[in-house]
Amino acid sequence: MAGPTRTPTRTCVGCRKRAPAFELLRFVAVRAGDHLQLRPDPNRRLPGRGAHVHPDPACFAQAERRRAFGRALRFTGVADTGPLAEHLRAVSVPPGTNEDGASAPRPTSKVGRPT
Ligand SMILES: [Zn+2]
Numbered sequence: 467m468a469g470p471t472r473t474p475t476r477t478c479v480g481c482r483k484r485a486p487a488f489e490l491l492r493f494v495a496v497r498a499g500d501h502l503q504l505r506p507d508p509n510r511r512l513p514g515r516g517a518h519v520h521p522d523p524a525c526f527a528q529a530e531r532r533r534a535f536g537r538a539l540r541f542t543g544v545a546d547t548g549p550l551a552e553h554l555r556a557v558s559v560p561p562g563t564n565e566d567g568a569s570a571p572r573p574t575s576k577v578g579r580p581t
Contacts, residue, residue, distance in 0.1 A: 476518040479534040480525025490518035493550050495539045502545035504535060506553035515539055521557045526550070
């Protein structure tokens with residue numbers, strides 16, 4: 467498919483496919499105490515080297531398996547992927563989808579996202 471060339475594209479660190487930047491979630495590695503932490507950056511405001519991944523836990527899992535995070539963000543060792551994983555879980559599950567009708571209603575937490 468020949469897409470419009472002026473849309474900036476980025477490569478997903480999970481599936482390695484190129485996609486328009488706005489379809490991907492940017493994330494950065496920040497130092498948290500004595501380790502690194504991967505933080506989602508939906509507003510693309512955090513400084514530093516960023517990498518991109520589809521907002522899809524499958525892509526996240528692929529990237530984690532291949533240790534693509536370190537390669538994309540140029541760090542060695544292990545980073546805490548918790549905040550990024552959590553963000554992906556939150557955005558990939560449509561609100562109101564309860565797997566087996568569990569009764570606990572989830573408070574809708576508004577992740578500050580621009581329209
Ligand atoms: Zn992907």
